[in-house]
Amino acid sequence: MELVLSIGIGIMTGSGVWLILRPRTYQVIIGLSLLSYAVNLFIFGVGGVKSNAAPLLGEGVDISTVTDPVPHALVLTAIVIGFATTALFLVVLLAARGLTGTDHVDGREQPK
């Protein structure tokens, strides 16, 4: 379980890092989204990986078997904020593309 998840996190991180180093704004935005998946999963993983554990309190549920809620709360807001920053970045890149006429991250094509 942990092995699969951490390989997945590694692959998402690698793809994300590769993409944010690319010259096109769209590549960067996809890269950032991938990176945020990876980071969210990583934070989530810190709280321990448990499948089939109770996520809620209830009668007869032993507290020690319940999943750790703290990383969940952290990641939940991170997901929503991640959406907001993606939106902001998208609009900035669209505006920059309109103003500069290019979708290069520097606002102008690099001399080859």
Add this chain to the structure above:
Amino acid sequence: MILVLLVCLPFAGSLAATILLRTDSRILAARMSGVVSFAALLLTAALYPAVRDGGKVRLDLEWLPQLGLNVTLRMDGFAWLFAMLITGIGCLVVLYARYYMSEEDPVPRFFSFLLAFMGSMLGIVLSGNIILLSVFWELTSIFSFLLISYWHNNAAARDGARMALTITGIGGFCLLAGLLVLGHIVGSYDLDVVLASGDQIKAHPLYLTALVLILMGALTKSAQVPFHFWLPNAMAAPTPVSAYLHSATMVKAGVFLLVRFWPALSGTYEWFMLVGIAGISTLILGAYFAMFQQDLKGLLAYSTISHLGLITTLLSLGSPVAAVAAIFHMMNHATFKASLFMAAGIIDHETGTRDMRRLSGLLKYLPITGTLAMVASAAMAGVPLLNGFISKEMFFAEAVETHADSVLDRILPYIAVLAGAFSVAYSLRFIHMVFFGPEPTDLPKPKPHEPPHWMRFPIEFLVLACLVVGIIPSLSIGPFLHSAVVSVLGDRTPEYSLAVWHGINTPLIMSVIALVGGVALYAVMKDYLAKCDDGPPLFRHLGGQRIFERVLVTVSWKWARWMESRLGTRNLQPQLRLIAAAGLLAGVLPLYIAGFAPTPLAFDGIDPIFAAVWCVGAFCALGAAYQAKYHRLAALVLLGGAGITTCITFVWLSAPDLAITQLVVEIVTTVLLLLGLRWLPKRSEKVDNSVTFSARSRRFRDFLLAISCGFGMFVFSYAIMKQPVPDAIASYFLEKAYTEGGGRNVVNVILVDFRGFDTLGEIAVLAIVALTVFALLRRFRPAPDSVDKPEQQRIQNAYDAERPERSAGDTVRDYLLVPSVIMQWMFPVIITFSIYLLLRGHDLPGGGFAAGITMAIAFLLQYLAGGVRWAEDRLRILPLRWMGIGLLMAALTGMGAWLFGYPFLTTYSQYIELPFIGKIPAATALLFDLGVFSLVVGATVLILIALAHQSIRTHRVRGLEATKAEET
């Protein structure tokens, strides 16, 4: 309490003056300032009984007691004397400025700055905490800057102000550092404690550091060589400012500081050498430069520098009598120099020039002002029966004494006499050239006459003070000076006599030599001085000012440019590369140092289905990375795949809340990026396919970096997940969630209750982002090549145009007809679902965030189903109102706790029974969650529909092209 009032009164007056800015009345601001400064004067005077004979008034207000920072105000005899000087001369300057400032100037601004300066200066004098002192110190620098640049359309005023601020600002910074060191040595920032631990300070290894830093502050402020050059340049200020700040008060702040810390810092060899060299060289150079000035105010400025040098020299000697003389001379200098500046201002005002080569024979036109100026100059020259004489005698007497045997000490008497002679010469020159001699010929204002009486009154008053103190010193200033001296020197208060006549002794002979020598010097140089250029010979072209400007240009321009070109880049890619590399390093280095061994891989317990899901996820992530350049839509789909994998992982690993949120966010993100795709340029694999060697190597480098980051994250997260989870804060939340938060869904309880304040911050961020997006899109201008309708719509419209039975737009409307009808029907269902998610959130997976985005999806689907125009015709969503109500509701719910006497965001929970629905939790947290919900709906919808709306806007570029098409 009076102390607080005293410090706050000028600031309050300053604020009041800014209110008068819009009014036309010049008099009102002046009157108000007059009343304020006079009230401050009376308040100060009323405090005298408390500070007589070593008494102290003290007030402590806690500010940051943990750090030893308190608002401590204290007044002793010395502070009282200085406060009298500040408020008294302040009153006179306000009166003078009332007549001096012209109709065109924005007078309220002037008085506002002047009063604020008065408050800051009182703050320095009354601070009982050395950090507080440093705060007020900076304030005086700032207001001095604002006052010098008062006539800001004058380049000289701007340059002078900037120079003054730079120099005194550097000094102020050093002072702060020095005071911090001092506080560190003593262990307290309280002034009384610092003053009482002089021996401990002097024995400490950091003594020299503290001393040098504090001296930097004091010497820059008091314009001592080599920092003196800012003062003559500050003369571009209006004359009342020069009289007040740059002769009577602010420049005295430096020597004030030296006196203040005299008991704690002085008496060592380092003190004598550092302060002495600065003081003696300032004394002699200032007097020498003053002789050759052609500008009246320039002469007075250099004379001020020289007199400050005299005070500094006295303080360097370390003997109590010298300290008495220093305090006494501060007061004397303030009286005669302020009156001389005001006289210079009147001359400038009446004749239109301050150039001594053009002024002459003015006594006929300005008889009273002339007489007053003569008396004040005589005091400056140290003529008997005037106050300047007495303190100068004390200086000569101290100069003869041996204090610390060195060359400096031995040459001091000669330098003192020489500087005395110079000062006689420049005082004489000032009077002789301006008031005597032939009729003036080329004055800008040909008919000078006496100013209004009240403009002259401050000069009369100050000159009278010079005379009274000069003739009967012990009866006039004596007791006040004594209480000041006692408060500084305490037990070490020496015997001193303020008499005019001590019999024939060495100081008297020195005085006579200086007087005679000065007159002779002027007689010899008179003709040269009448015609020579501004500035002393030899030094004319080698000013501190030039060096300062050269240094400034080098540091702030050349070096900055060099650094920028060498170390900086405007390109994003190198920066991101650096960040990624630094992140990798920051992760790997600590592990490497701590001797981290990778956890051995364990292949047991791999669920084949989970592994298969992640195979898809990895494929999607890699595919998105590969396709993002040329196939954006494919990359977006693959990104969605990776998102779904994440979502499934959350389900798999018992995090239903995260799974719901991830799922709905995935939907809106995808739609968002889809909406953006339309405005991006076409990029074809066939067109730009040339890859150079450097690009190839760059890619290889990035590839290696990406691989290492990915691998690092893999090793790192595997190691962490294999560790047993330590018992941290989680068990606390789990135990208290139901008993105190009233909810079974601990994640939601954390969000809306335990960490509600964080959530409030997060939704505020969300609101700000949404508003920013909205604002950016209002001015959105697409690139010309993406203004046209998208290809698909063009094809569909062309299809309609070819067939007579179809009208344009039919195909677009019919496109995906069945799904769009279903989507329209789903509208109420999704809304109900979202409310359900919201209500059950406290006990079951759901909550404000997920519900809000679900609700936004409901609106979004209507846009997708019917098109932007259709949806906007039928639906009036007011996202801004949703956001506003949401934020308000969340904040008000939090504040509601105050009504019941609980801290912000305390929640109350209960279950209520509703008919048909059953028991639902009704914690106040639900109201908070409702606020979160409403804000999330508003923000998400605002972002998405603002972007969607762009496709039906008539864009500016399009309009331009249309006109172009018409022209051709």
